[in-house]
Amino acid sequence: MIKSISYSTKEILENILELYARERGIDCDLTYCRGGMYKFLDIEPKFKFDKYPRVPGIISADSRQLPIADNSFKTVVFDPPFLISSNNNGIMAKKYGCFKTYIEMIEYIELSLKEIKRILKTYGILIFKCQDTIDGRVNYFTHVDVINVARAIGFKNIDIFIYVSKNRLKIKSIIKQRHARKFHSYFIVFRKVSIKHYRKKHTGSAGLAVSRSVSTGCEELCNSLSVSTGSAETAVNQSEMKAIKKLLLEEK
Numbered sequence: 001m002i003k004s005i006s007y008s009t010k011e012i013l014e015n016i017l018e019l020y021a022r023e024r025g026i027d028c029d030l031t032y033c034r035g036g037m038y039k040f041l042d043i044e045p046k047f048k049f050d051k052y053p054r055v056p057g058i059i060s061a062d063s064r065q066l067p068i069a070d071n072s073f074k075t076v077v078f079d080p081p082f083l084i085s086s087n088n089n090g091i092m093a094k095k096y097g098c099f100k101t102y103i104e105m106i107e108y109i110e111l112s113l114k115e116i117k118r119i120l121k122t123y124g125i126l127i128f129k130c131q132d133t134i135d136g137r138v139n140y141f142t143h144v145d146v147i148n149v150a151r152a153i154g155f156k157n158i159d160i161f162i163y164v165s166k167n168r169l170k171i172k173s174i175i176k177q178r179h180a181r182k183f184h185s186y187f188i189v190f191r192k193v194s195i196k197h198y199r200k201k202h203t204g205s206a207g208l209a210v211s212r213s214v215s216t217g218c219e220e221l222c223n224s225l226s227v228s229t230g231s232a233e234t235a236v237n238q239s240e241m242k243a244i245k246k247l248l249l250e251e252k
């Protein structure tokens with residue numbers, strides 16, 4: 001039986017492929033790094049990208065502006081940096097990259113998701129690895145915001161897997177611990193669905209409930225970001241928001 005939780009990224013990826021992409025494998029990984037994710041797997045992505053290629057065979061590309069034609073792929077993996085830090089010389093920041101603020105990270109994720117939607121075929125699968133994070137003593141549940149932004153853009157979240165790590169890097173100088181140390185990360189499985197299709201599929205009261213929850217998700221995200229930063233405008237594309245609100249009003 002396939003479970004939603006595991007100590008092994010290999011097991012999670014195999015299970016995701018078994019459930020959602022058995023025959024097609026992985027077309028492309030946009031943040032390949034050194035390919036740690038595929039270390040113990042029998043498969044490799046057909047195309048490998050990263051903004052800062054570290055090993056041969058990786059195409060240099062920014063996930064916000066990909067040199068890939070529309071509707072090219074059926075399965076895409078995206079594992080962006082998750083660290084928030086003003087010091088980009090730390091071990092993790094050097095290894096994986098980092099953002100100065102949480103809002104900067106969400107903006108990057110939003111732009112990347114739009115690009116991924118563009119390069120994915122309709123009904124294509126996105127495997128999005130992410131981790132919750134802390135910025136300025138505030139605990140951010142990144143996976144919730146990723147799901148809300150993705151839904152607003154035109155993805156449907158169809159599954160979620162939790163990877164639990166047995167070890168974490170030791171932090172030398174904690175004066176007073178404020179939040180639980182995170183030993184887990186997420187593999188969120190999204191399917192690309194056009195809003196038109198979304199609407200057609202979910203008619204009647206179920207449709208209203210779906211679009212309501214999409215709209216509420218966006219609004220909540222915008223509100224929470226504007227409370228903390230005062231710049232909700234940039235977090236979620238306003239025309240996307242307008243389209244969803246219009247859809248909601250029309251269906252009322």
Ligand SMILES: C[S@@+](CC[C@H](N)C(=O)[O-])C[C@H]1O[C@@H](n2cnc3c(N)ncnc32)[C@H](O)[C@@H]1O
Nearest residue numbers: 031033034035036037051062063079081096097
């Ligand atoms: C968390 S790591 C990925 C680790 C990888 N999945 C693995 O298993 O080894 C994040 C990667 O995103 C890359 N990256 C950072 N900014 C990027 C951008 N704008 N576009 C594409 N890749 C980016 C980094 O170079 C880094 O390799």
